[in-house]
Amino acid sequence: MNERTARRATLRWLTAALVATLAACGGSGGGNGAVWTPVQNSTPADPGQIPMPLAAIQIRTTSNRADLVSGGDVTLEVVLPSGAQASTLKVAVGGRDVSDAFATAADGRITGYVSGLVDGENVVSASASGARAASLAVTNHPRGGPVLSGPQITPFFCATPQPQAATSSTPATAPSGLGTVAVDAQCNIATEFKLYYKSTAANCALGLPDPFPAVNFAATTPPALPAPNSNNCFKPYDPAAPRPGDLATTTTDAGATVPFIVRVERGTLNRGIYDIATLFDPTRDWTARSPQPQWSGKVYYPFGADTGQPRRQVRPATNWPTGADVIGRGYLWVANSMTDSGANSNRLVMAETVMMMKEHIAETYGPIRYTIATGCSGGAINSNVANSLAPGLLDGVIVTCTFPDQETTGIEVSDCAWLVEAYAKPAWSALMAGLTPAQIDARKGAINGHPDASACNAWFNAFGGVSKPGIYTTRFVDASGNIATGASTNNCQLPASLVYSPTSNPTGARCSGWDWSASIFGKTADGSRALITRDNEGVQYGLSALLSGAISAEEFVTINEIVGGSNGDYEAQPARSVADSGALGIAYRSGLVASGRQMAGTAMIDLRGYDDSSMPTPGGASSAYPVHHIWRSFSMRERLDKSQGDHGNHVMWRFGRNGLSPSPALQREALDTLDAWLAAVGADTGSAPLAAKVRSHKPAGASDFCLLSSDATQSTRITDMAVCEQDPFLKPSRSPRQVAGGPLAEDILKCALKPMDITRYHGLLTASQQARLAAVFPNGVCDWTRPGIGQQDAISPAFVSREGLRALPPAPASRTN
Structure with a gap:
């Protein structure tokens, strides 16, 4: 079609x-x-x-x-x-x-x-x-x-029962975990059901009992399927055979002790591959009208991390055995690869897929009491944005390493990429001559808003090319702090013959996130590319660093002169980037910019660890990609405060040790707390708005606290936020836009402009520097006191x-x- x-x-x-x-x-x-x-x-x-x-x-x-x-x-x-x-x-x-x-x-x-x-x-x-x-x-x-999401993007390649090698015109295929091939271009594959049981074996591994290989997308030979781990916790179950001697039992939330037998349904929906795992009694039927009693009616939905837009069908990034705890408690565990951020960065398709999965569950398993989502990084984006796009889609979320949404996360990604490139230019290097590495790093950190340069370097290395629509050579900051080049790649994971090139293949597949979401944003008048929201016109990088004395006037003027921007193909240009005006309103109206108003009825628990720098946290190793910054949690909270006047549906538990990963005990407590919270909301049949119910039924345990980095046992809960803010591993840093004067909410994609006011610089600039700065901003500088261009309330749920x-x-x- x-x-x-x-x-x-x-x-x-x-x-x-x-x-x-x-x-x-x-x-x-x-x-x-x-x-x-x-x-x-x-x-x-x-x-x-x-x-x-x-x-x-x-x-x-x-x-x-x-x-x-x-x-x-x-x-x-x-x-x-x-x-x-x-x-x-x-x-x-x-x-x-x-x-x-x-x-x-x-x-x-x-x-x-x-x-x-x-x-x-x-x-x-x-x-x-x-x-x-x-x-x-x-x-x-x-x-x-x-x-809801409009025409599906093509080309898109289906998974196969066994992985197949790439050719000059087709990518390597991922193993589907299913026994038959896709029957149509939408990658529909026949659904299969398998039974497994949990073993009582000590120290067993929560791996897939049907493992699949990592696929090298450029490989010319298919990888071999690995053999199952002989010490897997889950093993195939044959209901016709005698019961295994190592069959474990589990006690559900309802207090029933049952054999730990799991049925896994694997199939395809909305071009994604899904797994549904539930406790199952093979001696009984299960219908939506008469579900088996060990299911609590609760749905647990983990979203995969990362971000990407490959044109290939894959299996879910999250494996169902890792959900053994929640499955054993009586939850229905579900994941679909199209709700994994690394496999699909079109957030409307993501929310649509969640909706379709919930419908499938309601039709085949029974009525859903409530749905809890969880995720880290890109998975947290999906957890947050799902309810911004479609309020009520998720009842509660437990997020770690959260970002509010993709569009505003991209602000820091682009700012960091432009700044890293600027720091490598001769004009900046000349200013740094004679300074020690520590002094140079401090200046970069002050402009970036981070403790040091490592966070922007990490954004550059991990996601600096994610907006590239065609084939590109990766660039990264090496161990010496220099920019080096790597392999050639593309974000579609397609053969080069299928990918866009402005000269040799202008109609090829474009591989940026905006192009993957072209059905939402629309295209330029000539139809060549999707509209984009990327913009840095009027942004005064390092403004507060100048005013605080962290950088000099000459450094401030120079960085703004050389930082530049990108064109529609994300190629560097001396001029600043200017968003397509039509894309800005769509980003807000759709809910793609996470809306505090839309999310006011969602119960939210944010487990926040430290990832603001590559320096190691107490008790944990250093982060290779420190991009999950503490301020993001406060940004989400700020949006709720701006729209609702409070953040009564948002709880933050911070921990200062072990990096991003909360302890299993803290994760279990978060699930228990959210479960009680949602049960109380669900039992309230009154006429009060959902947002009011969520606030009035918040459990006593759902309150903010922190665990100091000096607390080796992570057992003393601090509820005085002023004390928490004194801990360097709990204190939020800022972003380049906030250093430039932008709000903590970081929800302004393109700022309104105002004439440059020379008094704003407190006499720090010479007349020559003032003239140079005025040349950088001929149309004015950002006026952060006004709403962003196109900024408006969401109309979601919406459709294309x-x-x-x-x-x-x-x-x-x-x-x-």
Whole structure:
């Protein structure tokens, strides 16, 4: 399907959904694991009409909104009015009788699971004696997607049962972990189920019992599949064989002790490969209407780290055996590679995939009580942004090494890359002549906002090329502090023949994050590339370092003269970078810039360790890539304060030892605390807004504390934040933009400009330096007291239509026939 056809199709189903809503007299979508709960409508009886007409049946989807269904199946509830005869209920889909799929549950609700939906509109109708018949338009989307995110990017290569080597026109394929090949271009592969049991063996390893190799994407020979570790904790389980003597037991949150047998469902959805792992009793059936009792109804969703946009289908980055603790407690553990940041940096596709996975769970496993997400780094971005894009998608998050979102994280990445390149230029080197390495490092740290230069060097080394759309040679700061070159690569992980080149292949695949998300941002007028938000016009690098005396006036003027920016292909240029204006509003409206207002109803626990520098923390080794800075947690909190007036849904537990990794005990406590928090919120059936419920039901243990770096046992909790701030491994640093005067929220992609005010420099600049600085900023400097260009409230949840990004309309509702 080409882009225009896909967008027209999207518009058609949304128009149909909107028409159904406007004509509605029933309700659809909502509870029992649905992503978004629509407003339920009703038609009051007309007291002037005699005799009174029969009341109408209502039809509701319960696994997702009626216009967002995917995969060809849906769970429905039929609500009969008083006086209607349930025994006469007839339900049909597109004229096909599906009445046998419906039954009355113990709570009196009439529910059913219906499969065989066609792509597009499916009319569900219901009739019964003593009631007016009704119908509901259910719009089904392909299992391979998309639902909300617009046309899928191509080319995209499917995984294979065994890894295959790269050729001149195809990349190396990743092993799928499935026994059959993809059946279509959306990489749909038949679902498989396997049983495993947890062994009682001491010191066993929580590795995959079906391991897969790391794939060298340029290799000409496929890697061999490794043999399973003989000391794996999880081993294949055969229900027809005698029970293994080393079969462990586990006690669930409900207090039931059961054999530790796990069923793993592996399949594909939205072009990603997913794993679902649950405790399972092989002697019993499991249906959505009658789940096995060891499942608590809770979903635990880990998001993978890193960030990238490879054009290949892979397995999830997080392996289900590492979730043994939560699985043993009765959680359903789920991961999909398209919700791993390293495999997919299109955050709308990520949120869409979470929605589709939750729908699948609700339709095949049963109603979801609540969903807890977790992740570090890029995984934390997904944990945070999912609820900014689609409030209510996740009920609670436990994040480590958090970033609020991708778009504003990219500000520091680009600033650091430009600054590192500037520090290597002759003009800066001349100023540093005669200074010691420590003195030079201190100046770089002051401009960067970091304790030293290592953090910006790390951004440069790890992600300096992530915005490159074509083939490029990697550049990195070596051990001597010089910029060196490395291998040739591309961010699509594709053969060179398929990748964009401005000269030899201008129509090839573009591999930047913005191009991967072109369906959201749109493209330039000539269609050559996606619109971008990267911008540093008006940014005065090192401003507060100048005012504090950390750098000289000449150093301040020089760094701003030489820092430059990048063009649309992320090639260095002397001029500053200027964002495409259309991209800025989209980044805010969509929720891609994490919105405190959108996230106010999410219970959040932030486990924050130290990664602001390569210097080692007490009790831990030094970080090779110190980019997960403490100030990011406070940035997220600042956004909540700005939008809500408080951060009552955000808890921060800081620890000053062992780098980024919280102890297993702290992680377990965070899960226990969040579990109790969400249970209390879920039990509140009052009419208060969700954000108010989250704040009023916060457990006593959900409060800020820190563990000082001097505390070798990490056992004394400090609740006086002033004491915490005195610890060098707990105190937040800043970013280059904050040093330039920007806000802690770091949510301004492009600043508004104002004329340069010479009094702002407190007489530190000579007349010549003033003139040089004015030449750098002919249009003015950043006015941080004003909102950013295009900065506005999010309209999310949103969808990509032919006209661009649009707010999702009200949910379709059933209508009286």
